[in-house]
Amino acid sequence: MNEEADFKAEANRREADWRQYGLAVDVLTDFVFQRLSDKSASDYKPSELFSEEAIAAILKQGIKTIDANRNGHRMAWFGSDGGGSGSLEDGPKLAKVFRDWASSGCIEFQEASGDGVSYARLIKR
Numbered sequence: 001m002n003e004e005a006d007f008k009a010e011a012n013r014r015e016a017d018w019r020q021y022g023l024a025v026d027v028l029t030d031f032v033f034q035r036l037s038d039k040s041a042s043d044y045k046p047s048e049l050f051s052e053e054a055i056a057a058i059l060k061q062g063i064k065t066i067d068a069n070r071n072g073h074r075m076a077w078f079g080s081d082g083g084g085s086g087s088l089e090d091g092p093k094l095a096k097v098f099r100d101w102a103s104s105g106c107i108e109f110q111e112a113s114g115d116g117v118s119y120a121r122l123i124k125r
Contacts (some may be wrong), residue, residue: 007035011049018054025061026053032062033093036100045106051120059107059120062098066091066111066118092095
């Protein structure tokens, strides 16, 4: 397989695990900021990687992370293996991906400033 096919297969595996095991949406958002923030996310449209339901979940969780990090807060999680907290870098990485997707016309994204709330939604074609 080539790198692009491997990349898309990994996205598909993550979504399948998210659905089958009822995992937190972090399994998807982690993939997005870890794997897409160092690439041009506009090369990978969200609809090529995930279903509309998964994209909506990624955008919703991503906005929470972006706004929390912008305000100096880390996202935390708790599960059967304990818990933890994300990095303050997660939000800026997700915002970069969302800006790339918005510039390619895949999503609408408005990053807030001050006390405002950011906004993102999938543009259906």
